């Protein structure tokens with residue numbers, strides 16, 4: 263099949279790491295003629311904004327709609343307010359393309375040093391609600407810059423929204439043989455939205471016999487991530503809680519530089535988007551030393567989503583193999599390899615599989 | 616001076632650990648006649664609720680108002696919804712008594728095993744906004760139990776509310792010689808309330824030359840807590856973020872059982888309340904094996920608040936001494952001492968100072 267991929271390298275190290283992900287995918291195309299992938303690059307980033315006054319053209323979403331998937335680098339530049347880069351680019355894509363599932367695997371990998379003494383294997387997947395909740399952007403401010411100023415921010419949670427992300431998490435658990443789903447809540451203190459969250463999660467959980475359901479308050483759960491990360495299999499969380507838990511999860515496996523994510527539209531009526539969870543790291547941009555693993559792994563999630571799980575698996579195995587050998591390591595992993603060398607080693611390992 | 620203390624032991628292990636905290640305070644009274652402390656116990660807990668249908672009598676707050684401070688155990692019982700125990704007891708006290716500062720020290724102690732490989736000293740204090748924000752309890756639900764059901768929860772942030780907690784954090788930094796204050800935000804995604812947070816924090820920070828101001832997104836900050844906890848000195852955070860960061864902070868120093876907290880009313884027009892951050896742990900309640908350190912330390916924060924910093928210091932030193940010796944340890948610390956034995960050892964150490 264032919265897959266049309268929109269590539270948005272973005273800012274900072276985004277282009278550095280995205281280049282390597284594209285290289286791995288191109289190589290797969292070479293060895294597997296059934297994987298006919300075509301890339302179209304878009305320069306919609308902070309530079310573009312400084313030139314045009316918007317992060318993407320007015321018909322940007324219209325242009326992207328035609329693609330089978332989007333590979334997204336990273337966004338963030340000191341010259342452009344986060345509010346702009348995020349709310350004019352990432353958020354419109356996530357929200358308009360109904361990418362309500364944000365999938366983020368947290369996996370301990372051989373060759374990546376964990377900050378924890380506990381060396382049990384860690385391998386769970388967080389499904390973060392990606393369309394509503396705390397990032398609804400509903401609210402405003404009153405008495406601007408006066409002493410009595412206030413801001414009201416509305417967390418909007420819908421039963422249908424919670425049910426669909428929970429169902430996705432449970433379907434994933436069932437399909438992959440995982441036996442437990444953990445929900446993150448705070449219904450003891452955030453009693454309107456989080457109680458609806460609990461009820462909707464419980465309703466869906468009840469449909470899945472044989473898969474254990476547990477629910478923790480987010481404060482306790484954050485502590486458990488540190489104390490016993492090996493005990494989690496699948497986690498379902500709201501937009502904000504999932505955001506916090508995945509950065510925390512990445513940190514406990516030592517993997518902020520290697521953790522991928524997929525912004526998934528399960529109905530496939532719009533393209534899904536795949537991106538490393540790390541930021542644009544402007545301090546090391548263009549130096550050729552960024553770790554490309556998170557982005558290559560994100561590309562693997564994309565390949566899986568495109569319906570080629572065996573190719574996705576080959577990419578992830580290649581990453582694990584290169585890390586395990588420990589010969590080619592970027593500076594964040596304690597080595598002195600370049601982005602290109604690490605990308606190249608992974609590409610080579612894919613080829614040899 | 617004479618200090619009148621209201622003691623609310625609460626549920627589960629609350630009474631077990633509170634008893635030891637009271638014992639330490641009574642002993643100080645014995646050795647220091649200037650510290651004339653009087654305790655009045657209140658049985659307002661889940662048991663009380665099951666009997667009376669409310670967590671405290673109608674004039675409960677009125678009764679508590681007359682005290683100089685409140686020592687609070689823990690609340691939580693499987694037979695009573697969290698919503699009730701929390702919103703009819705803890706929250707009314709915190710909110711009506713204008714305890715807008717929730718102070719939570721995160722300190723690595725000799726004798727407490729940290730889950731991190733990094734063994735740098737960790738010693739910072741989190742000031743959590745305790746009156747508004749995400750726990751404002753403003754909101755509601757629509758289309759109850761129908762497919763289109765939704766909940767709206769309002770985070771309410773006021774400029775004055777952010778300024779006063781930030782000022783408290785900076786004053787603390789200045790008074791204790793700390794050189795940096797870190798603010799937790801998420802203004803890139805929660806753009807109404809968190810932008811006001813950022814602005815109000817920055818306005819106050821600007822008044823304090825010589826103290827560095829930094830600000831991180833909560834997701835990144837959670838990861839930094841794991842990666843480099845030694846780099847923080849004072850953290851100021853919203854109600855929810857402070858809640859998450861303190862449980863996480865406690866976990867990284869191995870100290871969920873030893874971390875204290877103060878719900879402080881800086882104006883002193885109403886009593887402040889001191890409580891361990893751990894919960895009621897019903898599974899070990901009444902067995903005499905709960906670790907009383909968090910509660911004894913909370914009592915020390917109370918003594919400090921009552922204007923006796925030298926006595927507070929003596930209690931904390933006693934805790935550190937007993938932990939350092941490592942002879943008397945409750946099961947959570949790998950020993951087999953009882954709650955009473957550990958409390959007794961600390962009391963003894965206070966006496967010997």
Ligand SMILES: CC(C)[C@H](C(=O)O)[C@@H](O)C(=O)O
Pocket residue numbers: 450451481701705858892
């Ligand atoms: C009991 C609960 C509402 C409370 C909170 O979140 O404030 C607790 O977690 C705490 O941290 O004191």
Ligand SMILES: CC(C)[C@H](C(=O)O)[C@@H](O)C(=O)O
Pocket residue numbers: 348352505539803804834
């Ligand atoms: C860029 C930012 C708004 C974003 C988020 O919070 O969703 C990022 O932290 C992420 O996790 O993808």
